[in-house]
Amino acid sequence: MYSDRALVIGAGFAGLLAARVLSESYGDVVLVERDTLTTDAGHRAGIPRAHHPHPLPARGAEALEALFPRIGRELENAGAVRADLGSDCLHHFPAGPAPRDHLGLSVLSVTRVTLDRIIRRRVLRLANVSLVDGLTIDGLLHDRGTVTGVHGRRGDRPFTDYADLVVDASGRDSKLVSWLAELGVHCPAPRIVHGHLACSSRLYEVNRDLDLGWKNACEITHVPGTTRGGAVSSVDGSRWLVTLFGADGDTAPADDDGFLDHATSLRCQDIAEIVKTATPASAIHRAGNPRNRWNRFHQVPDWPRGLLALGDAVVSLDPVHGHGLTVTALNCADLRALLREHDLAGEPLVFQRAVARAARFPWTFATTADLGRGTRTLPLRARLLRWYSGRVLGAIPGNRRVYRAYVRVSQLACHPVALLSPAVLVRVLLAKTLSGRRPRATAP
Structure with missing residues (x-):
């Protein structure tokens, strides 16, 4: 059965996936987007972190494939690189390198621009999905406890559109809390945990003279003491995306000399070799310390009918952990399943509770590390999680069973009880136990 019309705010990853799902249940689905898009739009203001890594872990790739059959193959044809998290990845932990055995669990490395372009093409081919771009939404239309549409402006002209269901997929910059307050609906204060990790990223052309023996590499930071890290992803077929991390006040570099000095100070010297010898294909892009934020919409008893929210508009995570895309894909998988059994326009809290359930472990995973970098005393549960996660990281080098369990849990492919x-x-x-000592810098 089709309802009449659904409207999705935001045409990024979350909005595109939501539109794909809604196209199965609504006769007309409209995507509204602040940026002006073309079919092959590149970097844009609405995705400020598009210059940084956006890996698609196994669980996220599986959820995406269910919505878009054979999209994994299409992404690979466009240059995405699939890497086994054991044999194809060089992973350095503070206590040493991880085992390199084949795990049968892969990550799909792709630039955010390529990922969005491929998905946007797929979605806009659907006969009942349309896009209105260059549009700023200023608020919600409502009638007696039901959201009935949106209002805003397109250029210097006012814009109004009505829908049976409005979905906010506008990301970290969502203004939904203030829009709801204008309707007299007040949300609990969001849970906020500040990130303590800055990063800088740069694309390089692959240097074929470097025989590195891996597709992706990563060296993580860890409290206390290990304040520098880095990562390399093979992306878009012939490029490396190099990202350097600085934690606890260790600044991520934004200049050529600083970028090389930071890379040289890492244990994983393969990263430094790329920075020394490969040809840069972009400027250095720096991102500050993003915060983790959870808008607890599932706890709003007078949540209006006709309104849903998903993705970063609800739970935005520190991107360094790579869970954001997967959590959004899982939100849309839940949306698809629940639409088969519920009128979500009339029972929106059914969906918002599902969003909360999907966020619980990724939130804990992301914030356990960030809470440990703060100065305030942590609750006992958080201290225990930090202690045990440190023990797990210390046990990984030379221990295949621990590493296999860690990878499956960190990729959201397995319950943390593993x-x-x-x-x-x-x-x-x-x-x-981890020493926490930072590796010494070596001469370039």
């Missing part, structure tokens, strides 16, 4: 199985628990508790 890290507490007897076989893993014993190895974790017997492992040495």
Whole structure:
């Protein structure tokens, strides 16, 4: 059965996936977007972190494939690189390198521009989906507890559109809380955990003379003491995306000399070799410390009918953990399943509770590290999580079973309880603790 009309605010990753799902249940789906888009739009203001990594872990790729059959192959044909998280990835932890065995669990490395372009093409081919761009939404239309549409402006002209269902997928910059306040609907204060990790990224042309023996590499930071890290992803077929991390006041560099000095100070010297020898294909783009924010819309008892919110508009996570795209894809998988059984325009909290359930573990995973970098005393549960996560990281080098469990959990492919199985628990508790000492810089 089709309802008449759905309107999605935002034509980024979340909005495109939501429109794909809604096209199965609504006769007319309209995407409204602030930026002016073309079919092959490049970097744009609405996705300020598009210059930085956007890996698609196994769970996210699976959810995306369910919505867009064979999209994985299409992305690979466009240059995305699939890497096994064991054999194809060089992963350095503070206690040493991870095992390099084949895990059968892969990550799809792709630039955000390529990912959005391929998905946008797919969505806009749907007969009942249309796009209105260059449009700023200023608020919601409503009638007796029901959202009935949106109002805003397109250039210097006012804009009004009506819909049976409005979905906010406008991302981190969502103004939904203030729009709801204008309707007399007040949300609980959001949960906020400030990030403590800045990053700088640059694209390089692949240097074929470097035989590195891997597709992706990563060296993580860790509290206390390990304040520098870096990552390299093979993207778009013939490029490397190099990202350098600085934590706890260790600044991510924004100049050529600083970029090289930072890379040289890492244990993973392959990153430094790329920076030294490969040809830059972009400027250096720096991003500050993003915060983790959770708008608890599932706890609003008078949440209006006809309104849903998903993706970063609800839960925005520190991007360094790479969970944002996957959580959004899972939100849309839940949306698809719930639309088969519920009139979500009339029962919106059914969906908002599903969004909250999907966010619980990624939120804990992201904020456990960030809370540890603060100065305030943590609750006992948070201290225990920090202690055990440090033990897990310390046990990974040379321990295939622990690393396999860690990867599956961190990729959202397995429940966190896997890290507490007897076989893993014993190895974790017997492992040495992390020293937390930062590796010394070596001469370039």
